[in-house]
Amino acid sequence: MQTIKVPISKKQGNALNAGDSILLTGVIYTSRDQAHKRLVSLIKKGKNLPFNLKGQVIYYCGPTSTPKGKVIGSCGPTTSSRMDDFVEPLLKKGLVAMIGKGRRSSKVRNLIKKHKGVYFIAPSGCGVLLAKKVIANDTICFSELGPESICELYVENFPLIVGIDSKGNSIYKDLR
Amino acid sequence: MNISKIKHKVETAVAKASFDLRPDVHRLIKRAYLKESNSRARKGLKWILDNAQLAAIERLAICQDTGLPIVFIEASKKVKISALLIETIKKGVEDGFRKNSLRASIVDPIERKNPSYKGVICHLNFSTGIKGLKVIIFPKGFGSENKSALKMFNPTASLEEIEDFIVKTVNDAGPEACPPFVVGVGIGGTADYALLLAKKALLDRVDKSNSNKILKTMEGNILKKINKLGIGPMGFGGKTTALAVKIKKTSTHIAGLPVGVNVGCHALRSATIDIKI
Numbered sequence: 001m002q003t004i005k006v007p008i009s010k011k012q013g014n015a016l017n018a019g020d021s022i023l024l025t026g027v028i029y030t031s032r033d034q035a036h037k038r039l040v041s042l043i044k045k046g047k048n049l050p051f052n053l054k055g056q057v058i059y060y061c062g063p064t065s066t067p068k069g070k071v072i073g074s075c076g077p078t079t080s081s082r083m084d085d086f087v088e089p090l091l092k093k094g095l096v097a098m099i100g101k102g103r104r105s106s107k108v109r110n111l112i113k114k115h116k117g118v119y120f121i122a123p124s125g126c127g128v129l130l131a132k133k134v135i136a137n138d139t140i141c142f143s144e145l146g147p148e149s150i151c152e153l154y155v156e157n158f159p160l161i162v163g164i165d166s167k168g169n170s171i172y173k174d175l176r
Numbered sequence: 177m178n179i180s181k182i183k184h185k186v187e188t189a190v191a192k193a194s195f196d197l198r199p200d201v202h203r204l205i206k207r208a209y210l211k212e213s214n215s216r217a218r219k220g221l222k223w224i225l226d227n228a229q230l231a232a233i234e235r236l237a238i239c240q241d242t243g244l245p246i247v248f249i250e251a252s253k254k255v256k257i258s259a260l261l262i263e264t265i266k267k268g269v270e271d272g273f274r275k276n277s278l279r280a281s282i283v284d285p286i287e288r289k290n291p292s293y294k295g296v297i298c299h300l301n302f303s304t305g306i307k308g309l310k311v312i313i314f315p316k317g318f319g320s321e322n323k324s325a326l327k328m329f330n331p332t333a334s335l336e337e338i339e340d341f342i343v344k345t346v347n348d349a350g351p352e353a354c355p356p357f358v359v360g361v362g363i364g365g366t367a368d369y370a371l372l373l374a375k376k377a378l379l380d381r382v383d384k385s386n387s388n389k390i391l392k393t394m395e396g397n398i399l400k401k402i403n404k405l406g407i408g409p410m411g412f413g414g415k416t417t418a419l420a421v422k423i424k425k426t427s428t429h430i431a432g433l434p435v436g437v438n439v440g441c442h443a444l445r446s447a448t449i450d451i452k453i
Contacts, residue, residue, distance in 0.1 A: 019216070021219075034288060061240065062240060062241075062279065062281075063240050063279070064236075064237050064240050064242055064277055064278055064279040065277040065278070065279065065280070066277065067235075067236070067276075067277040068277075070236075073236060073237065073240065073277055073279075074231070074236050074237040074238070074239060074240040074242075074279075075240050076239055076240050076241075078240075078241070078319065079319050079322070079352040079353075080352070081352060101319070101351065101352055101354070101410070102319075102350060102351045102352020102353075102411065103350055103351060103352060103411075121410070121411075123220070123223040123224075123227070123410065124319075124351075124352075124354045124410050125224065125227070125238070125239045125317075125354045125441055125442055125443040126223045126224060126226075126227035126239075127227070127231075127236070127237060127238070127239050127240040128227050128230040128231040128234055128236045128237070128238065129223060129226055129227040129230055131234075131236060132230065144289075144290070145291070146280050146290075146291040147240075147279050147280060147281065147291060148291070159223075161216070161412075171411075171412075172350075172351055172411055175350075
């Protein structure tokens with residue numbers, strides 16, 4: 001199986017096709033509902049973001065608390081479509097890839113095509129399987145949001161399927 | 177009845193529900209895996225089975241969405257129900273979540289701040305059919321809960337119309353609600369009660385068929401229609417979009433026919449405690 005390293009090069013990103021199985025290695029950032037709301041609000045106000053989005057990967061995930069002696073708790077994907085309305089400003093800031101579960105809107109599919117991005121599907125409801133692939137985990141901001149804070153994860157061989165590729169092809173029908 | 181013993185049992189049940197996939201659910205997933213020929217769907221089912229095994233060994237939550245904890249309490253006529261008992265059970269759930277590093281997923285619906293473990297939902301019922309006290313811990317994930325639906329049918333509606341509504345609800349739920357599903361259905365009562373019954377239906381053994389003949393036939397028909405949708409495990413296609421359909425019914429008003437649907441994801445979790453009095 002193909003291993004993809006973060007940062008994902010333009011060439012590598014464009015070569016991915018919807019349906020491909022890949023293993024991802026490198027840094028990814030957890031972010032879900034409330035963190036997205038905050039990031040986009042900062043962008044709208046013209047303020048600096050707590051981390052540079054250029055070339056980055058966002059993982060729609062809110063892990064459990066980290067048990068003693070472990071790197072992370074259960075950490076599977078959450079429903080991506082709830083983040084659909086926040087995607088455009090993040091892509092404009094240089095975001096390259098998103099990881100989550102389920103369908104996206106036609107608007108998001110077209111935005112991914114326009115910005116030559118990629119949307120990956122992670123094994124849904126398989127938070128332990130994925131936790132085993134997380135080597136490092138640091139909370140970088142919004143810690144008061146608990147499971148919704150943004151964490152920088154270093155993952156190794158994180159199993160994913162390409163949901164939407166840079167050509168705008170999707171393995172699912174659009175959500176609406 | 178020893179209150180601190182009950183609290184401890186509740187804490188243990190919280191861990192069991194969160195770490196150990198229900199054997200009946202596991203059995204149906206295994207069965208689906210063995211008969212699946214679509215390679216991507218097969219891979220999805222393999223991930224689910226491997227994850228369940230890892231969760232049991234590592235004592236980690238099957239899913240990071242450790243749910244909104246719902247508790248069904250059933251008491252025989254010998255049980256003395258008090259606010260203390262209910263509070264103890266709630267505290268047991270909260271402490272069970274905390275001690276097992278489960279996710280603090282509960283917030284005020286408007287403020288949406290300070291996620292915590294407080295907000296356990298309790299349903300209390302009395303039953304002459306049991307001895308002692310029965311407590312069911314049901315942590316319900318919200319990827320699937322978000323896809324719940326209610327329809328108030330005319331009392332003259334056909335069974336086929338009801339079946340189609342249930343199939344449509346599952347089709348709308350789609351890949352993001354974590355298929356293969358267990359579909360809980362409540363028919364009758366009032367609007368709220370139909371949805372509660374739908375949720376309770378998810379607690380019945382999913383690998384056993386309904387004892388009511390008409391409901392058994394409906395469950396079979398609906399399951400067949402759902403599995404023709406082609407959504408499949410994680411939305412990857414294939415034979416199994418739902419593992420089972422479970423229907424409960426109760427009497428209703430001559431003017432109405434409420435039907436509630438509660439979607440259960442493939443990580444359908446619950447644990448039951450029987451306490452002797």
